[in-house]
Amino acid sequence: MADLPHVLVTRPQPQADTWVARLQALGLPASAFPLLGIDGPADPAPVQAAWATVARGCDAQQRPLAMVMFVSPSAVQRFFDQQPAGQAWPAAVLAAAPGLGTRQALQQAGVPDAALCSPAEDGGQFDSEALWAVLQPRCAWPGTSALVVRGESGRDWLADVLRQQGAQVHFVEAYRRTVPVPGAAAQGVLAGALARPRAHCWLFSSSEAVGHLPLLAPAADWSQARALATHPRIAQAARRLGMADVQTVVPTPEAVADHLRGPAAPA
Numbered sequence: 001m002a003d004l005p006h007v008l009v010t011r012p013q014p015q016a017d018t019w020v021a022r023l024q025a026l027g028l029p030a031s032a033f034p035l036l037g038i039d040g041p042a043d044p045a046p047v048q049a050a051w052a053t054v055a056r057g058c059d060a061q062q063r064p065l066a067m068v069m070f071v072s073p074s075a076v077q078r079f080f081d082q083q084p085a086g087q088a089w090p091a092a093v094l095a096a097a098p099g100l101g102t103r104q105a106l107q108q109a110g111v112p113d114a115a116l117c118s119p120a121e122d123g124g125q126f127d128s129e130a131l132w133a134v135l136q137p138r139c140a141w142p143g144t145s146a147l148v149v150r151g152e153s154g155r156d157w158l159a160d161v162l163r164q165q166g167a168q169v170h171f172v173e174a175y176r177r178t179v180p181v182p183g184a185a186a187q188g189v190l191a192g193a194l195a196r197p198r199a200h201c202w203l204f205s206s207s208e209a210v211g212h213l214p215l216l217a218p219a220a221d222w223s224q225a226r227a228l229a230t231h232p233r234i235a236q237a238a239r240r241l242g243m244a245d246v247q248t249v250v251p252t253p254e255a256v257a258d259h260l261r262g263p264a265a266p267a
Contacts, residue, residue, distance in 0.1 A: 004027075004028055004029060004260055004261070005029075005198070005199055005200055005201040005226065005260060006029040006030065006031065006192075006193075006199060006200045006201070007023055007028055007029065007030040007031075007200075007201050007203050007256065007260070008030075008031055008033045008189065008193060008200055008201065008202050008203060009023070009030060009031070009032050009033065009034075009203050010033055010034060010035040010036070010202060010203060010204055010205065010206070010209045011034065011036070011203075011205050011206075011209075012034050012036040012037060012038045012074055012180075013032070013034050013037075013038075015073055015074075015101070016032035016033070016034045017032050019032075019203075019253060020032050022253040023253050023256065023257065026253055026254065026257040027257070028256070028257055028260060031189050033182075033186060033189050033190065033193075034180050035179075035180065035204075035206070035209035035210070035212045035213065036177050036178070036179075036180070036206060036208065036209045036212070037177065037178035037179065037180040038074045038077075038078070038175050038176070038177065038178070039175060039176045039177075039178055040078060040081070040175060040176070041078065041173050041174055041175060041176060042173070042176060043173075044082060046172055046173060047078075047079060047082045047172060047173075047174050048082055050068075050079070050147055050149070050170075050172045051082060051083060051084055051087065053065055053145075053147065053170075054068065054087075054089070054090065054093060054147075055084070055087055055090070057090060057092060057093065058145065059145040059168065059170065061145075061168070063143060063144055063145040063168055064143075064144050064145065065093050065144070065145050065146070065147070066093070066094060066139045066141065066144035066145065066146055066167065067093065067094040067095075067096050067117075067135070067138075067139065067144075067146045067147070068093060068094070068095055068096065068146070068147040068148075068149060069096040069097075069098075069131070069146065069147070069148045069149065069158060070095065070096070070097055070102050070105075070106065070149045071098065071102070071148070071149065071150040071151075072099070072101075072102055072150075073101045073102050073104075073105040074151075074175050075102070075149045075150055075151070075174050075175065076097075076102060076105035076106055076109055076149075077105060077109075077175075078174040078175040079149045079172070079174045080109040083109075088110065089109075089110060089111045089112065089115060090115075091112060091114060091115055092115075093115060094115055094116075094117050094135070094138060094139070095111045095115050095116055095117070096116075096117045096118065096131055096135055097116065097117070097118040097131070098118065098119065098126055098127055098128055098130070098131045099118070099119075099126040099127075099230075099251055100118070100121060100126060100251060100252060101251065102118070103116060103118040117131070117134060117135050117138055118131065118134070119131055119133070119134060120134070126230070126231070126250075126251060127231060128155060128157045128158040128161075129157070131158065132158060132161055136165075141162065141165035141166055141167045142165065142166030142167070143166060143167075144166075144167045144168070145167065145168045145169075145170065146159075146162050146167050146168070146169050146170070147169075147170050147171075147172055148169060148170070148171050148172065149172045149174050150171065150172070150173065150174065151173060151174070151175050151176060151177050152173055152176055152177065159171070177208065179212050179215060180212075182216065190216060190217060193225070194217060194220055197222075197224040197225040197226070198224060198226065200225070200226070201226050201227065201228060201260065202225060202226070202227040202228070202238070202243075203227070203228050203230075203256060204227055204228070204229045204230065204234050204235075204237075204238055205229075205230045205231075205234065205251060206234065207233055207234050207236075207237040210234065210237040210238050210241055211237065211241075213241060214241065221242070222241050222242035222243045223242050223243070223244055224244075225242075225243045225245070226243070226245040226246070227243050227245070227246045227247075228246075228247055228248070228249045228256060228259065228260075229246060229247070229248050229249070230248070230249060230250070230251035231248065232248055234248075235247070235248050247259065
């Protein structure tokens with residue numbers, strides 16, 4: 001195990017610590033180095049109004065609420081932080097997740113499996129396009145309403161598709177993304193990664209997170225750094241930063257461990 005790189009998990013907390021624990025349990029050295037911070041929404045009222053919509057099962061124009069799509073585990077956490085006491089998730093409203101971590105967060109929040117919709121675990125693609133492939137046949141979309149729970153902004157591809165299908169789409173800002181300020185321990189981790197780039201491997205799950213690295217190390221040379229990215233768009237962001245050794249990987253700790261260990265030696 002000594003030749004395995006030290007994995008730097010850049011997800012926001014508490015996701016980063018969860019991933020570190022799982023990677024370490026699989027025998028990989030790993031540390032949390034969050035490149036995104038997550039704060040509550042600037043105004044909680046829209047989230048509270050969205051919960052009222054979920055409870056009613058329709059929007060203000062009386063369109064039936066077909067689906068609530070959560071863009072990330074952070075979206076789930078911050079949305080359910082304001083769940084009204086005693087309000088369960090209605091079985092008739094789909095809770096959609098583009099990734100496995102978001103699906104797991106919804107399960108932990110109490111959403112019944114029958115209401116969940118996400119790409120297949122063995123499909124290898126976890127984004128809005130893969131979600132739509134499984135989401136489209138679940139509803140007759142014309143005349144319905146849909147909520148997208150996200151941060152201040154995000155990718156609009158799925159919302160555009162839903163509108164083309166005749167649905168009304170509403171966005172709900174459940175959290176704000178921030179740039180974390182690394183403490184002394186995190187600064188030490190960064191210094192070690194810059195000094196010995198081949199002994200470390202950055203694990204990216206967000207293009208925005210990649211973009212925060214130059215703010216923390218403006219003069220750094222990233223050409224020798226190696227990285228794993230959970231989506232091709234994120235891999236492109238890492239390459240634009242100057243990283244040459246960038247691979248994509250399914251967003252599970254097991255897939256990361258298998259990738260870094262390489263093919264098993266023949267018996």
